[in-house]
Every structure is written in C-alpha cells, then in structure tokens.
Amino acid sequence: MNTNARGSLIRPLPLPASASRPVVTPLSPSVAYASDTPDALDAQYEGRVQGYTYSREGHPNADVVAARLDAMEGVRGGIVTGSGMAAVTATLLGLLQAGDHVIGGNQLYGRSLRLMTDDLPRLGIATSLGDPCDVEAIRALIRPQTRLLLIEAVSNPTLRVADIDGLAALCREAGILLAVDNTFTTPRGFQPFAHGADIVLHSITKLLAGHSDVMLGYVAARDPDLAERLRVFSISTGLSPSPFDCWLAERGLLSFDLRFDRAQATAARLADHLATLPGVTRVIYPQRTDHPDHARARALLGDQGCNMVSFELTGGRAAANAFARAAEGLSFAPTLGDVGTTLSHPASSSHRGLTPQNRAALGLSEGFFRISVGLEEPEALMRILTDAVAAATSVTG
Ligand SMILES: *Cc1c(COP(=O)(O)O)cnc(C)c1O
Numbered sequence: 001m002n003t004n005a006r007g008s009l010i011r012p013l014p015l016p017a018s019a020s021r022p023v024v025t026p027l028s029p030s031v032a033y034a035s036d037t038p039d040a041l042d043a044q045y046e047g048r049v050q051g052y053t054y055s056r057e058g059h060p061n062a063d064v065v066a067a068r069l070d071a072m073e074g075v076r077g078g079i080v081t082g083s084g085m086a087a088v089t090a091t092l093l094g095l096l097q098a099g100d101h102v103i104g105g106n107q108l109y110g111r112s113l114r115l116m117t118d119d120l121p122r123l124g125i126a127t128s129l130g131d132p133c134d135v136e137a138i139r140a141l142i143r144p145q146t147r148l149l150l151i152e153a154v155s156n157p158t159l160r161v162a163d164i165d166g167l168a169a170l171c172r173e174a175g176i177l178l179a180v181d182n183t184f185t186t187p188r189g190f191q192p193f194a195h196g197a198d199i200v201l202h203s204i205t206k207l208l209a210g211h212s213d214v215m216l217g218y219v220a221a222r223d224p225d226l227a228e229r230l231r232v233f234s235i236s237t238g239l240s241p242s243p244f245d246c247w248l249a250e251r252g253l254l255s256f257d258l259r260f261d262r263a264q265a266t267a268a269r270l271a272d273h274l275a276t277l278p279g280v281t282r283v284i285y286p287q288r289t290d291h292p293d294h295a296r297a298r299a300l301l302g303d304q305g306c307n308m309v310s311f312e313l314t315g316g317r318a319a320a321n322a323f324a325r326a327a328e329g330l331s332f333a334p335t336l337g338d339v340g341t342t343l344s345h346p347a348s349s350s351h352r353g354l355t356p357q358n359r360a361a362l363g364l365s366e367g368f369f370r371i372s373v374g375l376e377e378p379e380a381l382m383r384i385l386t387d388a389v390a391a392a393t394s395v396t397g
Helices: 038-045 059-075 085-096 108-117 137-138 162-176 225-234 245-251 257-273 295-303 319-326 357-362 378-396
Strands: 079-081 101-105 127-130 146-152 177-181 199-201 219-220 281-282 308-313 340-346 368-372
Touching: 038 079, 059 079, 059 219, 059 245, 079 085, 079 225, 085 108, 085 146, 085 177, 085 199, 085 219, 085 225, 101 108, 101 281, 108 127, 146 162, 162 177, 162 295, 219 225, 257 281, 257 308, 257 378, 295 378, 308 378
Parallel strands: 101 127, 101 146, 146 177, 177 199
Antiparallel strands: 079 219, 199 219, 281 308, 308 368, 340 368
16 A cells, blocks of 8 residues: 555554454444445445444444344344443333333332333323232233333342233233343343243343443344334434443353353352351242242243342341451442352342331341352352351341
C-alpha cells in the first residue's frame, strides 16, 4: 500500500494480511461501520445483505453471544442487552402499553418487582403480584386488560418451583403472554420455550458469564414479530450492550456447561451436609425429598438441582453475624453464579425493605442464608460451613 498517496488520512488503517484466521472471536469495538456506496447501504437497510452500521443497532460481539444463547434456549432472533434489568425492561416496556395489566410472580428478582410496582403504574400499566406455585391464585388476578405474566422458574431465595406447565396452559387459554426469567435455572437446567413460554430472558451477568466481571442480559421471543419489537425497542431506548462485555461473556459461556454441572453437583452435596449440622433448622434444595415442590422440581428440572442452596440457622442476627464472619473465604456479596461461592442474607439485603412480618410470611428469618455454590473443592466448602455453623450456634449458646 502506498502510504504517501494516503497523506495524512487517519482511517481506515489496513489490517495486516493473514491467510489464516483467529480461533477466538475478534473484539470489535468499532462504533461505526463504513459502507462502499449509498446503494450498498440501501441493500443493508433493506435486508438484502447483512452488514453493521452503528453499534447501538448491533455489532458482531453481541450477535455471537445472542446466537449461542439462541441455540441453548432453542429459539431464533434473541438479543443481548446491557444488563439483565435491560432485558426485563425491554420485555415489560417494549411489549406493554398504557391501559394494559401485567401479573408478576410475588418472589421475582427485587429490581423486577420494583420496576413493576413503582414504575409501570406511573406509565399507566397496572401490576398485580401472585404466587406462581398456585395456578388458581394467578387465575384470580386475570383481568380483561391482562397482557403478560412474568415469572421465574425457581424463586429467590426460597427456591420454590413455579407450576410452569399449569401457568402456560392458563396463559394460552386466557391469551396472555408468558415471560420466564430463566437466570437461576439456566437453559441447562430448564428450557422454558419447551414448556410453553412466549418470552425467555436472562441476566447473563450471573451463571452464564459466570465470573462477576461483566453485566449483560438476553431476551428472546418465540414469535418473530415480538422478537422484532423487542429488538427495535432496545435499540431506540439504548439498552444495547458493549462489545467488550459481549466478548467477555462469550469467553465465560465456553465453560458454562462444565461450571454449572460442577456447581450443582457440589450444591447437592452441601445441601445434604448442611441438613446434618446441629443448629441448621431447615435446608432448601429442590432435589431434596423434603423440598415443598420436590415432585414438580423432578418433573420440570429432571436431575438438575441448580447451584443455589438456602438454609436457616437457629438464633437471630447475632448468630447470622457470627456465621458470616466465620465463613472465611466465601464472599458475603449480593450476586450469584460466580466461579467463587457467595453468601447472601436476605433480611439485611435483598429483602430488607420488607416488614419483619412480610419477611416472616416468606420464611425469611434473621437466620436465613442463601449460598450460590461455586467451583471450590466440595470438601473445603463442607469444612467451612461446618465451622461457620458451629461458630453461629456457639453465639446462641
Ligand atoms: C440479577 C438478576 C436480574 C438482573 O440482572 P442484572 O444483570 O443484574 O441487571 C434479573 N433477574 C434475576 C433472576 C437476577 O438474578
């Protein structure tokens, strides 16, 4: 190439020639994509050729992640968004309008609940919340204006398993869209489209990316018209993801299956171990026969118990403090799905806004903890939990 002829031009820089290809998806941070001619741009906008224009509207790193998740969920045309909440926002605000009514599971992710109860009414969209384990309770909330039901397959942190087959039948009968937030269960644990969901969404931030270093979401619709509405809404409202985040998420996804299998195998062992410890009054794990929804968990999740275990200690806040202090090496942090095990205490974090009575109704005492099991050696985790539970019980005497 003749650099003299280019004078002081800045772009585009020529890429070094290579007859071979990279094995890793290249990171494409370019905001804009140059076309040859106005005719070429027409062809792109009219869909006759595939091409990128401006990265808010789409870029290769987002499309690579979306294609992987589409394959895992068994759908086409899903989109990646800048966070899990952006995917929730696209679902609710992109598909509903003033005058509509939406129903949510009463134990949805806390921010989803706040969006539904604090923001949707301001925009003229009415919200009701109900127990997704009880189809008749949800049926009783349906109005002529009801357009959508948003649920999670397994609730946080009490790990109740929704009656998805019953709810899907109800939604079909009533002409309501069923949207499932599949963050907890992941497509390896549960495939909502195969159970009648119309929309599936994720916080990629959690198990799918898996390393607590990237925040992204995903949403897909079975109906191509709905998928297109989600895509256009997310572009217009700027919910688009960054190329670097997508690139990191793709890297995380490469090991997702292995991480998930390992974490849930360890979770099952930890659940059984916790149940043997004096001072632990209750262990919640869907694959245990003492779980209130055990039969439904077997039917919906098969042998996939997922990586979350909840349990309750005797004693109040003092015992909880002693447990968290003694659980050395486990991060006491408000997330889940990391390669490292994390511990959450709903009464002081996700559910602190509830009255003690409302927390008690959900079974969330001061002694209630949720563990997101990571990839540590199971024996090491069992030792840590044994010691931490012993430290907690010594406080209560
Ligand atoms: C974390 C989470 C979200 C929100 O995702 P962000 O990526 O944090 O915005 C939504 N739903 C569930 C179930 C979550 O755990």
